[in-house]
Amino acid sequence: MLEVLIFATLNGLVTGFLLFMLASGLTLIFSMMGVLNFAHASFYMLGAYFAYSLSLYFGFWTGLIFAPLIVGALGALVERYGLRKVHASGHVAELVFTFGLAFLIEESIQFFWGRDTKNYQTPDLLDFPLFTLFGQEFSAYRGFMMAISIGIFIALYYVLTKSRVGIIIQAAITHPQTVSNLGHNVPLIFMGVFGVGTALAGLAGVIAGPVLTTFPGMATVLGSIVFVIVIIGGLGSLAGAFIASLLIGLLQSYAIASDVGMPDLLNLLGISFDRSHPLNDLWTMNLPQIAPVLPYLLLVLVLIFRPTGLLGKREE
Amino acid sequence: MALLKKSSIWIAFLVALLGLPLLFDSILAISILNQMAIGIVFALSYNMLLGQGGMLSFGHAVYFGLGGFLSVHALMLIEYETMVFSILWIPLIGGLFGLLAGIFIGSFSTRKAGTVFAMISLGIGELIAASSLIFSSFFGGEAGISGDRTFGPTFFGFDFAQNIEIYYVAAVWAFIATLFTWLFTQTPAGRMANAVRDNPERAEFIGYSSRKVRFISFCASGMFAGIAGGLFALNYEFITEENLNAATSGRVLLMAYIGGLGYFIGPIIGAVVLTLMNSLLSNYSELWMLYLGIMFLLTVMFLPRGFAGFIMMHQVAWVRGNMKMLIKPYIITGIPALLFTACAIVLIEMSHTDDEVFHYLGLALNPASPITWIVILAIAGGAFYATKRSLIQLNDAWETANAIPKEEEA
């Protein structure tokens, strides 16, 4: 029991920190530009694919460095030549644009790389168990993922609180109106934030690709979850996004690791239904089965009872 | 007389709906027409939300899918003679459950429009799509559920075994749904939906709760989506989880947006164009989804009001009798633009083919030879440059055609 709990916690934290790499970029972009970037997870997917291609020729470590840079540059271009043009048509048009972009990126990936799953491997250097606990191994690569994610978290925290650019961004988050008063470099800051945000997503893709498999649906799998996180955390709140990332990561990990379900609950209550009961599906449901649903359930509940999210202040 | 004039467009629409299978009577054509009828109703219901009511939904397939699932269950009930009624009423069942789902979900999701609404719709969409896989006795798991439409009382001897028979049922339902969605826009609730879309705050100061106005549109929209789902169930006789998940929600957004939000006819155009692309283009190229994505992004960027908006842009020039001034400039820009598109397509297709000889527009190209690539790239470059240059004269012509005539200014 204890080993299940420990490993579920560790895996939950790995997922949680990974999710935060995506959620932080999404939150920054939203805070600055008021755009919820639907295509954010698509940049994550691009990161994985670029890194995969680079790793074929130059190895994993080159991919780790260059893939996020390429993704960030792409993101900046998208902001400069796409999003900025659509901005005039309003927020709905922007949201729809990023939605279309997600669609297009998925199609493009299938065009360039095909529909099949890519054999993107963890590097040999990290192919050993970091430690063994109760006979179960925790791979070094997962440790590495966690280290990178935490490193990014610290770097982001440092940049945002200590650097000049960070302070401008902070000001823009809390007082969005003042962004327009900051002077002529605002479009550049927008482009930069979009570029950095997408690069972070790309980096998440690079390190997640070998573990979560690199295939054209990987953006869809994670995309909605990241959306759920930034909303549960509160739109525009980095701290909220952090808490929500860990919360969702752990929640899913525990749900999958657990083996309890409705039958256990019914036993506890001393109720039983026979198999022909019309709600048989409900009475036989177990927690691992509904794990994928939990984030959305949480989202809907949060939006109904606390539309600003956990730490959000702004409603729109 | 006035009534005849007013209803002439509706009569024309009905005649077109009923007459199309006479012109296009192949099996493929009938299947496309069926999809169009379903798409029109679904896209119109979506436009009620986004175009008329300002609510961006990423989960509209929920109402379509639930309507469809209930309709297939109703077909099963007819089959097992638990209930006896003509399958003509199946879309009504879909509509009823779409409405019920709309009432339930709308009761908490319409509190706000904008991003919050969009996110709730996304969350609910994912929630229901994921749940449908869990409750497999009702939703049939990944395989879905199926029924048979040929049971139940016949209608003047028709047992609806043929697709063409179902098309006439779908056409009549599509007509009714279109008429009622249009009539809705002509009521106080429909107009207030526009007002709340434009300015929810001010609507409250003229006596209306924005939330309740949204709620009414939301329920109506859910009902029409459910009707579309019912038509889907009748046409295909099966339904799966895919019909209520995010992909279907995305497709209806694409239809309405490409057609043109805010114009009543927009979603109809969108449904027709997308269905045609889906059915015809997919025969020619497996990359049609890529083209669809590119087209969608270009529409959002350059035609924010969609195809319908593009047509309506010419209203002023038309009224002033200046359309002929635009014909020549359009041709001058259009030819290189088409050439560029053709080149782009051949480049994309060639890079994706394994054939030794690539046939395209009557040409036999060799994808392995660099010369082919260089020539096409050169033509594409030239065509792009020519298009860009000719835009200047098109712009000028546009300005003159839309300029206010001298006497009107005075």
Place this chain on the structure above:
Amino acid sequence: MAILSLIDVKKSFGITEIIRGVSLDIVEGEKHAIIGPNGAGKSTLFHLISGRYNVSAGSIHFKEQQIENKPPYEIARMGLARSFQVTNIFQRMSVFENIRCALFWSKGYGYSFWHLLGKQTELNDEAMHVLEQIGLADRAKFPSGELAYAELRALELGVAIASGSELIMLDEPVAGMSHSEAQNAVELIRKITEGKTLIMVEHDMNIVFDVADRISVLVYGEIIATDEPKNIRANSKVQEAYLGEVPSA
């Protein structure tokens, strides 16, 4: 007879108190102006009365009913209409549709989805009548978002008064207008508020002294004087607050 009374109304945002205990009675049929320096809380006071903000303390009575913290639509239905300082209309609808929407509730249509608007002759005539009153009859089919500034302000006024509310609140109705436009607007306001109660926030003192029967002076969230125009002019506290801004003529 007070149609509207405010009793010790307070409003704070966080720790900042914007309205610091306002008590005020508006007599039925009077034209009441609220003046005061920038940031005195005039617009906030309007928002509190019309239901856009909730009060922090105190109570507001309209036609003897408590209205504080009620949603705006309930207050509007009771017969209290208002305009906005920054034009606030339904910009993608036509001028005519803007006015017609403003008429729906008072004409009893509610949330109806069974009345066809084309057939509602009385409603449509009434909307045209309002358009004639505000001088926009020839703009009826024009997209309201594309109107000129003075026309927009006239439409803003039209949306506020269309429903025939007994109490009309206008927030800087002539702000940003040229002298002649402002004169026209004042004539219009006079005409359409005849026999009704008017509360108005305005910076142009000539207009205030021209239109108002009584004036309240709001300074830092408190009303320092409420009186007839000639007494306000003579009031030393007002003089002090305005530092000679009150015209001597």
